[in-house]
Amino acid sequence: SVPAAILSALASAARGGVLFKGGAALETLAEVDTFAFDKTGTLTTGKAEVTRIVARDDDAAFLALLAGLEAQSEHPVAEAIRRHTQARGVVPTTMRDVQSIPSEGIVGADTEGTLWAGNLRMAARMGAPADTPEFSRFAESAQTVVYLGRGSQVLGAVSVADRPRETSAAGLAALKAEGVTTIVMMTGDRRAVGLRMGAALGFAPADIHADLLPQDKVRLVGELTGRGRVAFVGDGVNDAAALARADVGIAMGAAGSEVALQAADIALLSDDMQRLAAARRLARRTRRIIR
Ligand code: ADP
Numbered sequence: 001s002v003p004a005a006i007l008s009a010l011a012s013a014a015r016g017g018v019l020f021k022g023g024a025a026l027e028t029l030a031e032v033d034t035f036a037f038d039k040t041g042t043l044t045t046g047k048a049e050v051t052r053i054v055a056r057d058d059d060a061a062f063l064a065l066l067a068g069l070e071a072q073s074e075h076p077v078a079e080a081i082r083r084h085t086q087a088r089g090v091v092p093t094t095m096r097d098v099q100s101i102p103s104e105g106i107v108g109a110d111t112e113g114t115l116w117a118g119n120l121r122m123a124a125r126m127g128a129p130a131d132t133p134e135f136s137r138f139a140e141s142a143q144t145v146v147y148l149g150r151g152s153q154v155l156g157a158v159s160v161a162d163r164p165r166e167t168s169a170a171g172l173a174a175l176k177a178e179g180v181t182t183i184v185m186m187t188g189d190r191r192a193v194g195l196r197m198g199a200a201l202g203f204a205p206a207d208i209h210a211d212l213l214p215q216d217k218v219r220l221v222g223e224l225t226g227r228g229r230v231a232f233v234g235d236g237v238n239d240a241a242a243l244a245r246a247d248v249g250i251a252m253g254a255a256g257s258e259v260a261l262q263a264a265d266i267a268l269l270s271d272d273m274q275r276l277a278a279a280r281r282l283a284r285r286t287r288r289i290i291r
């Protein structure tokens with residue numbers, strides 16, 4: 001049977017918005033010395049805003065196509081685009097055969113053919129030159145860029161800016177103060193965005209891993225587990241495999257994806273990142289009691 005001290009710790013953590021799926025996760029968390037954080041929707045609010053739009057032709061037509069594709073994605077950048085286009089009264093174009101490509105974007109079709117929206121990797125996959133002077137201001141910015149294209153033609157781009165959660169800096173500092181030795185960022189976003197967000201949160205450039213595919217996060221988590229006990233904290237569909245690979249997977253519960261929650265050992269229902277350090281403290285205290 002589960003020791004009373006563990007049951008009482010699980011209940012106490014739950015009251016603070018940290019849901020453990022079982023006593024084993026509590027015991028492992030006590031030993032974690034390495035934390036890997038996803039960026040978008042984890043260290044950041046995931047409530048991004050569209051900051052710039054450049055369309056080759058007509059803005060309204062461009063936004064209707066972009067909104068049509070992003071209507072079917074649950075990614076934070078898609079939500080930003082939906083909020084922006086809704087506020088402007090844009091009617092999304094109806095799309096069929098819509099398919100998400102994790103860490104790249106989304107593909108679908110209107111009556112005229114295939115359309116895609118996503119990052120430079122997606123553009124490259126479609127043979128579309130997005131790294132052109134027309135879009136250089138996007139590339140030079142430290143914001144997430146979403147290109148929209150039809151086949152090998154880029155129709156335009158928008159940039160999306162996110163900000164750190166109010167509690168991210170304090171949460172990371174609390175983990176360090178607790179004795180956590182290694183804290184890294186792992187993001188599918190591009191390096192310029194990761195570096196800017198990381199600098200604001202006190203990450204050393206060497207601890208920021210960007211341009212990652214879901215399987216890259218898994219590989220990096222695997223490398224870290226060779227040196228200690230690793231927790232991965234993430235929210236997205238693209239984080240599910242890394243959450244499963246880590247010694248302890250921690251999913252952002254309030255706005256995170258269903259898949260991430262299922263793959264995780266712990267759900268963080270509160271969006272207060274300081275609760276992570278509090279949970280680890282509780283786990284260590286409990287371990288001392290039961291041994
Ligand atoms: P993170 O690891 O920071 O949570 P993701 O791996 O989910 O980020 O996404 C990486 C990048 O892929 C995004 O920054 C964005 O450029 C692109 N992307 C992912 N999903 C979409 C989408 N639905 N529409 C447009 N771009 C997307």
Ligand code: MG
Pocket residue numbers: 038039040041042234235236239
């Ligand atoms: Mg994310």
